[in-house]
Amino acid sequence: MRWRPDFIIPFLALILCLGGQSLTHAEGKFNLKPGAKGKNCLNCHDGFEEILKNPFVHSPVKSWDCVGCHNPHAASHDKFLDADPKDICVRCHTKVFPDNPVSTHKVAADGNCVNCHDPHAAKFKFNLLKGGSELCSECHKALGERIAAVQFKHAPVEKGCVNCHDPHASAAAGKLLKDNVPGLCIKCHDTEKINFQKKHMNYPMAGTRCTACHNPHGSNQRGLLYDKVHNPFANRKCNQCHEGPSSPTPLKLKAGGFELCRGCHSNMINETLAQNRLHWPLLDRNGCLNCHNPHASDQKGLLAGPIMDVCGKCHVDTINKLKTVKSKHPPVEEGTCMACHLAHSSNQGLLLNKPSVIDICGECHDWQKHSTHVIGDEAKDPRNPNLTVTCQSCHRAHGTDADKMLLSPTQTEMCTKCHKEFKR
Amino acid sequence: MPIKLLYTLLFMLMALAPAASFAEQAILFQPVVSIYADAEGQGLLNPEGVACSDNTLIIADTGNNRLLQYMVKVDTVEFASQIKVSQLTNPIRVQVNSQGEIFALDGKNRRIVRLKKDGQFAGNLDLKGVPPDTGATIVPRSFKIDQEDNIFVLDIFSGRVIVLNPQGDYLRQIPFPKEFGFFSDLAVDRGGSVYLIDSANSMVYSAAKEATDFLPLSKSLKEYMNFPTCITTDNRGVLYVTDQNGGSIILLGLDGSFRGRKAGFGWNEGLLNYPAALCINSAGHAFVADRDNNRVQVFR
Structure with missing residues (x-):
């Protein structure tokens, strides 16, 4: 049998029509009757209407697509979820994590999205459970309390953690920072300004790590310096340890390792060296700086971090x-x-x-x-x-x-x- | 068919040969004898260094501020002499050269003391002509002597290995790599390659003879060791690392691959409690300064 060409076009049109119809039926994978989408769910879940009055409603909820996340009949997961709670959000929110993150927020990486977001509706943008930094302080309690208590506050912190941090992951820097330090800081603090240079004794600060001296979350010290400040630093005697600001190598140290600190702390270092057994890192090229911050620190004794971190290094x-x-x-x-x-x-x-x-x-x-x-x-x-x-x-x-x-x-x-x- | 069989046998032989030769060469760490005291019965106290040759063993008896010399026999050691000089207050590392001269690192004064074969003080190692990288200070954390009696000093202050000729004149230096944790010891093999052990990161770095920099020989070996503090080689293709906090000896191939773990933490003979140093002679004896057990154990 040979196909007549004048039959081919109507035949193909018929096939497409039938195919299209079957696709229309498959749109709702549960073959719901027309109009029987999410509104049907409210027949039983009547308290839900109150939730939907919130200003921010998750778009699948807004379009009554309850079955986008839930299986109405049976499921292997709690709350009749259609997939593991850890995987369900990223089915749509595919770009939450960058391809090669430098740092990730554990709660997000573990898929515990509901720790911060309400999957249905919320009072706050992005369906957040709480607004601003209040949400972050739920877990980062000590930091939240400290931020509230400090005398000198950092304006971006007041506006919210997400000014500097990406709450999910960062492709640019550690600690979920949106950019590295000082890149992030110099977006607001212009290192070329006379006042900035004067405050920093005319030393070139553009490439230095601001957080070595400043506490970005606020401080009880002027200039947001960490609470414990090394005396020569507090007294702006930078050239006690560094070469002068006009030197070709202004930040270069005047001596290496423990020899630098010996100038002032000679008694302590002499007592140290008089003992039989030395903690050898004290005598290497970093010397005291292996454990101490020479400028300022929020730890006793100008330690470079909590003692477990310092020793644990x-x-x-x-x-x-x-x-x-x-x-x-x-x-x-x-x-x-x-x-x-x-x-x-x-x-x-x-x-x-x-x-x-x-x-x-x-x-x-x-x-x-x-x-x-x-x-x-x-x-x-x-x-x-x-x-x-x-x-x-x-x-x-x-x-x-x-x-x-x-x-x-x-x-x-x-x-x-x-x-x-x-x-x- | 016979050719195929021949090829198969040849392939199996090639595959098994390295393992067989390693098993043949590496020390099994079976305890031979333990040294607890000198001839007078004075016990060792926190010995931190050992040096050896085929017939001599020198112990840095650190806690007693002295060196002890022993004669090594087939399966025993015999006390020879005690070396106690006022210029050496806290010996933590010891080496002996081919002439029988003894070199000891004084940990308290951070200098290497030179002693004649009979133990007489012969001066401090001057490190003549060494370029002052970070000022005049040199902090030797460890040192080793190669088969040509050249002296390799691990200078942690300036972050380099200084190579001196047998007279103590500067020959060259190899800077530490850019990134590392903390280097506690070095080793030099028969071919002139230098190895560094990074205690903090449990990594080994190496520099081939005449190389100008160190390269990582291995990734972090934290999986196999806790806090390595001493490294040595038997010149037969095995690196031995003392895992101080793990109370063990770790065997590595010259490519940094893990080859085994010997001994273990404990007090009984055959076990180690904070081993501090290890020396291997060509007769296949391994001498371990078993620091917190106050003894030196001999294995083979």
Whole structure:
């Protein structure tokens, strides 16, 4: 049989018509009757009408497309959601995360969008649960309280965190910043202005990291400097450490490593170097700056960050272990490393602050009153003729997976390491 | 068919050969003997350094501010002498050259002390002609002596390895890489390659003989070690790293690949408690300064 050409066009038109009709039927994947979209849901979910009175309504809700997210019959996910809550939003909001983010907000990356957004309707733009910085302060509570309390406020912070941070992810910088520092800062603060230069003693600041000295979230110090300010810096004596502003290398330091700090802190450094065991990073090319901020800091002793972060920069194995062990030593957990160690130098191994481990433990644990096991110089460790029994013969100061920070999973196993006659 | 079989056998042989030769060459770390005291019975205290040759072992008995010399026999060691000089107050690293001269790093005074074969003080290592990169200060964190008696000093203050000839004259320097955590030790192999161990990042860097910079030999090895502080080589294609906080010895290939973990944390012989240094002689002995166990253990 041969096809007659004058039949082909009507035939194709028929096919298209039929195809189009079947597509119209497939538009609603649940074959809903005309007009039976979301409004049908309100027959039962009557409280929902109140929610819809909010000024900001999620567009699928506005178009009554409840089945865009929910399955009306059965679902494998809570609230009859059509997919895992972690995946459902990004089905439409595909551009929330940049391709190669430098930093991501964990709550967003984990798909917990509803922690900040109401998926139906809300009083605030972008369906946010709360407005401005109030929402961020729900989790970043300490920072929120601090921002509210500081004497000198940073105007963009007052207007809201999203002035500087992208709440989902940033392709430009860490900490969700919309641009790197100083790029972000110089959008408002013109480094070429005379007043700016005068404030910075005519040193070239354009390429420096502003947040090394300034607290972008506000401060109790003028100029938004961190609360603890190094004296020469507070007194604008920059050339005490740096070359002069007219030098070809104005920011270059006048001496390297600890030698720079020795000029003022000679007693402390001499005392440090007089001990047998040094904390070696103190003597490397960064010297004191390995742990301290030379200009200003919000930490005691001008530390470059919270002590766990400072120590954890090198001793990451110790800090990470703390997070996982079952039995934790409170001073270690609280980050008071200096309860047992000295930061600069010591005459004891592990930079301990006392010659005897027993004395260190005794500062908090009055062992003589409730320990029955003999410890001390007279108690020889049967495992090793050069050791005596100390607290550390059975316990590990940074914590273990066993109760009471014991080194063995059970007390019996621990005791029979020495008392072998009782081993079964 | 026989040719195919031959090729298959040849392929299997090639595939298994490196593993077999590694197993043959690497030290198994079976305990041989432990050294607890000198001939008078005075116990070791926090020894942090060891140097060795085929018949000599020198221990930096750091806590007692002295060096101890031992004669190495097949499966035992015999005390030879104690070296205690006023110019060496806190020995933390020790090396011996082919002439039997002893070099010890005084951790407190941050200088390398030179001693004659019999232990007599022969002066401090002057580091003559070293260019002052960051001022005149040099802070030697560690040092090693190669088979030609050249001295390699790990200068953490200026961030470089300084190479000196046997007389202590400056030959050259290799700067540290731009990014690193903290270098605690270095090693030099028979071919003249220099290796650095980064304690903070658990990474090994290397510079081939005459190279002008260090390159990473491995990615971070945190998966295998906690806080490495000492590195050495047996000149047979294995790097040995002491994992101080993990109480272990980590074996690496010369390409930085992980080859095994030996010993473990503990007090009994065969186990380690903050090992500080390691030396390997050509007879296949490994001497470990088992610092917090106050002893030196000999393995083979």
